[in-house]
Amino acid sequence: MGISGLLPLLKSIQVNKHLSDFEGQTLAVDAYVWLHRGVYAYAYVWLHRGVYACATDLATGKKTTKYVDYAMHRVRLLRHHKIQPYVVLDGGPLPAKKGTETERRQRRAENLAKANALAAQGKHSQAREFYVKCVDVTPQMAYQFIKALRTEGVQYVVAPYEADAQMAYLERIGLVDGIITEDSDLLVFGCRKVLFKLDSVSSTITSISRVDFGSVTAAEGGISLLGWTDSQFRAMAILSGCDYLPSIPGVGLKTAWSLLRKHRTVEQLVRALRLEGKKPVPKGYLEAYRLAEKVFLHQRVYCPLEEKLVSLTEVPAQDVMDAETEAYIGR
DNA sequence: GTGTGGTTCAAAT
DNA sequence: TGAACCACAC
Ligand SMILES: [Mn+2]
Numbered sequence: 001m002g003i004s005g006l007l008p009l010l011k012s013i014q015v016n017k018h019l020s021d022f023e024g025q026t027l028a029v030d031a032y033v034w035l036h037r038g039v040y041a042y043a044y045v046w047l048h049r050g051v052y053a054c055a056t057d058l059a060t061g062k063k064t065t066k067y068v069d070y071a072m073h074r075v076r077l078l079r080h081h082k083i084q085p086y087v088v089l090d091g092g093p094l095p096a097k098k099g100t101e102t103e104r105r106q107r108r109a110e111n112l113a114k115a116n117a118l119a120a121q122g123k124h125s126q127a128r129e130f131y132v133k134c135v136d137v138t139p140q141m142a143y144q145f146i147k148a149l150r151t152e153g154v155q156y157v158v159a160p161y162e163a164d165a166q167m168a169y170l171e172r173i174g175l176v177d178g179i180i181t182e183d184s185d186l187l188v189f190g191c192r193k194v195l196f197k198l199d200s201v202s203s204t205i206t207s208i209s210r211v212d213f214g215s216v217t218a219a220e221g222g223i224s225l226l227g228w229t230d231s232q233f234r235a236m237a238i239l240s241g242c243d244y245l246p247s248i249p250g251v252g253l254k255t256a257w258s259l260l261r262k263h264r265t266v267e268q269l270v271r272a273l274r275l276e277g278k279k280p281v282p283k284g285y286l287e288a289y290r291l292a293e294k295v296f297l298h299q300r301v302y303c304p305l306e307e308k309l310v311s312l313t314e315v316p317a318q319d320v321m322d323a324e325t326e327a328y329i330g331r
Numbered sequence: 332g333t334g335t336g337g338t339t340c341a342a343a344t
Numbered sequence: 345t346g347a348a349c350c351a352c353a354c
Contacts, residue, residue, distance in 0.1 A: 002345065004336090033345075041343040070343080132342095182345055196346090221333075250353090252335050278354095 001100055002184040003237045005253050007196070009223060010187075013212040017195075019081040019203040022178070026084040027195070028167040030181035031071070031156075035137045035145055038070030043135045065144045072148050077200055086176050087149055087156035089142050094161040096244045096295045096328050108134040157304060161330045164189055165299035165312050172312070175304065180205070188237040188296055189312070190230050223257045235266055238292050245292040250279045291328050300330030 007014075042064070078085045093101060115130035142158075149156045159166035168189035170176045178193035179186055186194045192210045199205070213233065218224035225233065239256035241247030251259075263269035266289060274281050282288075298311040311329075315321060 004346085005334095007346070036345085037342060040341095044342085045344065066344095184346085247335095250335065254334060 001243050003188060003240060003242055003253070005240070006184040006187065006237065007208075009253055010208055010213075010216060012217050012219075012222070013208060013215055014196075015207045015209075015212075017205055017207045019078065019083065019205065023082040025177040026086055026155075026175065027078065028170050028176040028179045029075075029078075029085050029087045030163055030167065030179070030183065031087050031089045031142065031145060032137060032163060033182045034071035034074055035067065035141055036135075038067035039135050039137060039141065040132065041070055042066045044132050065148075067141065068144050068148050071145055072152070074198065074200055075149070075152070075154055077203065081203065085154055086170060087145075087154060088163045088167050088170070089146070089156065089158045090163045091159045091161050091166075092330075094295070094299070094328075094330055096291070097162070100243045108136060157302060160300050160302055160309055162299065166301045167191070169301040169303070169310075169312050173303070173305065178207075185243065188234050188242070190234075190296075223254060232260055234293065234296055236260055238289060238296070239266070239269075242292060244295045245288050248273065248279050248281050248285065291325060294325060295329050298329050 075085050075087070111130045111133040115127045115134065118127035118130065146156060146158075157166065157170075164181075164183060164185050167176070167179045167181070168186065168191050171179060171191050171193070178195055179191055180195045180198055182196055187208065187210070190210075194208050196206045196208065210230075213225045213228060216223065216225040228236075236253065236256045238245060239247060239251055239259070240253040241251075247256075259269050259273070263272060267286065270281060270286050270289075273279050297313050298315050300309050301312050302308075303310045
């Protein structure tokens with residue numbers, strides 16, 4: 001899901017770069033995106049050839065590991081431009097994302113059912129498009145990718161939970177110079193340099209830098225982020241709705257932005273909204289907000305230097321971490 | 332007019 | 345995942 005509408009809002013600071021601009025740098029790579037696209041591409045090709053077995057079976061990695069080629073092609077492309085890839089894979093499910101994941105699983109099941117129904121009616125071309133929609137990246141596929149990475153001596157790490165937080169940590173401690181992903185969440189995790197939309201044909205990529213946030217213009221009905229702190233930016237994103245917390249109905253990025261200009265703290269903001277009574281603030285929203293904030297700040301990640309699990313950012317001593325919170329952000 | 336939220340589509344060898 | 349599009353409410 002990411003933060004809906006965030007990238008268009010930051011349009012004015014998106015910079016098109018060539019991969020050669022990153023020569024000599026180490027870039028974290030969100031493995032999920034490449035694997036998913038690889039699986040998608042090959043599932044599509046197989047189905048085109050008339051292989052109408054269940055798409056989820058097709059992609060288990062038993063019959064083929066072709067999807068790995070797609071990802072490795074991109075790994076080699078980075079290396080060709082003298083960029084050192086640091087591949088980051090997703091780990092276990094984060095309790096905080098439970099809602100999002102059950103939703104996805106449901107959608108995949110729906111698409112599979114539709115596909116099977118259409119196939120049963122002999123409508124194979126229509127069935128194909130639904131089969132393609134239920135492809136999923138399995139741990140087995142991730143393992144096939146890891147084997148290829150090992151063979152070619154590419155650095156990688158499996159995150160204890162989300163790759164997002166893991167990549168943010170690698171950048172934070174200086175192990176990577178930037179992050180290649182398609183997920184706008186990385187900006188909310190406080191990353192300094194995030195690279196989107198890698199085009200392997202032209203070797204170009206779209207860059208968004210934290211230092212440019214202040215230049216986000218209020219022109220054309222947009223918003224201004226001049227003088228905004230990481231904390232305020234994060235608040236705007238969470239209030240607008242994120243993977244860890246749905247928004248208050250009727251509140252999107254722009255409303256969150258103007259609310260945060262009026263109120264100094266989220267407590268005051270929520271109190272004012274409740275007093276006004278125009279937007280339905282759910283019961284327990286503020287508590288849920290605090291938890292979401294902690295997931296962005298303190299999610300559990302693996303430190304390759306210390307070789308142990310740590311928090312993305314250190315938890316302040318006065319912050320109480322009860323068992324529920326611990327479970328939520330990973331332990 | 333503005334902003335939100337829902338739907339639909341593309342994704343690539 | 346995002347982008348594009350559109351209907352709806354304010
Ligand atoms: Mn994410």
